[in-house]
Amino acid sequence: xxxxxxxxxxxxxxxxxxxxxxxxxxxxxxxxxxxxxxxxxxxxxxxxxxxxxxxxxxxxxxxxxxxxxxxxxxxxxxxxxxxxxxxxxxxx
Amino acid sequence: xxxxxxxxxxxxxxxxxxxxxxxxxxxxxxxxxxxxxxxxxxxxxxxxxxxxxxxxxxxxxxxxxxxxxxxxxxxxxxxxxxxxxxxxxxxxxxxxxxxxxxxxxxxxxxxxxxxxxxxxxxxxxxxxx
Numbered sequence: 241x242x243x244x245x246x247x248x249x250x251x252x253x254x255x256x257x258x259x260x261x262x263x264x265x266x267x268x269x270x271x272x273x274x275x276x277x278x279x280x281x282x283x284x285x286x287x288x289x290x291x292x293x294x295x296x297x298x299x300x301x302x303x304x305x306x307x308x309x310x311x312x313x314x315x316x317x318x319x320x321x322x323x324x325x326x327x328x329x330x331x332x
Numbered sequence: 333x334x335x336x337x338x339x340x341x342x343x344x345x346x347x348x349x350x351x352x353x354x355x356x357x358x359x360x361x362x363x364x365x366x367x368x369x370x371x372x373x374x375x376x377x378x379x380x381x382x383x384x385x386x387x388x389x390x391x392x393x394x395x396x397x398x399x400x401x402x403x404x405x406x407x408x409x410x411x412x413x414x415x416x417x418x419x420x421x422x423x424x425x426x427x428x429x430x431x432x433x434x435x436x437x438x439x440x441x442x443x444x445x446x447x448x449x450x451x452x453x454x455x456x457x458x459x460x461x
Contacts, residue, residue, distance in 0.1 A: 242337060248348030252355035252389070259355075259362035259381065266365050266374075274430040275371055281422060282365050282378035285415070286358055289381070289389050292411075293351065296393055299336060304407040311411055315418040322425035326432055 252293045259286040277321045284314030336396055343399055347392045354388030357381065371430055375423060382419040386412060 263286060266279030288310045295303030320330050339347065357380045364377025390408040397405045434442040 242344070244348045245336060245339070245344045248351040252351045255355035255359040259359045262362040262366040263378075272371065272430075272433070274426060274433065275374065277426055278371070278375060278378065279365065281426070282362055282381065285378065285381050285386065286362060288411070288415075289354065289358060289386060292389055292393050292408075293355070296336065296351075296396060301397065301401075301405075301407070304405075304411070308407065308411050308414070311414050311418075315414070315422060318422040319418075319425055322422065322429045325429035326425065 249293060249297045253290065253297070256286050256290040256293060260290065273325055274322075277318060277325065280321070281314065281318045284310055284317075288314070336400065339396060339399055343395060347396050350388045350392035350395070354385045354390075354392065357388070358385035361385065372427075375427055375430075379419065379423070382415055386415050 260283055263279045263283035267276050267283065270276045270279055288307045291303045291307040291310065295301065295307075324330050336344075336347075361378045361380030361382075364380070365374050368374045368377060390412045394405060394408040397408075431442055435445065
């Protein structure tokens with residue numbers, strides 16, 4: 241039965257890493273600035289989930305704090321970039 | 333996988349199911365972000381990852397760690413609530429920014445603004461009355 245969990249963890253890590261690669265492709269290629277910001281948003285979500293799955297595999301709870309920091313910091317980054325695209329400045 | 337070996341088989345199957353569900357949905361959302369043609373199509377795709385992708389992986393982690401540590405873990409709850417609350421805010425902001433930029437540049441086929449913006453003089457004179 242352990243094999244099932246091992247397979248699920250491996251599949252989850254591979255799928256999330258591939259998702260992060262696709263988001264990175266959108267950041268690098270995306271024709272306009274809003275596409276790049278959207279790719280950044282998808283990239284930090286995939287990376288946060290990858291941290292949680294890796295923490296489960298390694299059996300350590302310490303990666304949760306890193307995932308929480310990524311979640312909050314990614315929100316701040318995306319909102320400030322969208323505000324910049326909308327207004328031309330971040331703090332008015 | 334040292335601590336998680338002590339899970340009973342039914343819980344292990346449940347955790348594995350939620351892990352596969354969440355990661356597959358996140359991958360599908362990222363593939364939509366890669367594949368779709370216009371920005372207004374692409375903005376919907378990663379919400380698969382932020383809704384059920386995040387929820388399923390956090391649920392799997394919550395189940396596993398609650399069994400191993402014999403107490404309910406609150407980290408997953410905090411992460412899940414912050415992701416679910418902040419995602420609509422960021423996407424609303426990003427959609428409005430993209431619409432504004434497309435209208436200013438005349439790029440693509442976005443509809444014009446429905447109502448003309450009132451000028452500053454009109455607003456202040458209406459307030460004076």
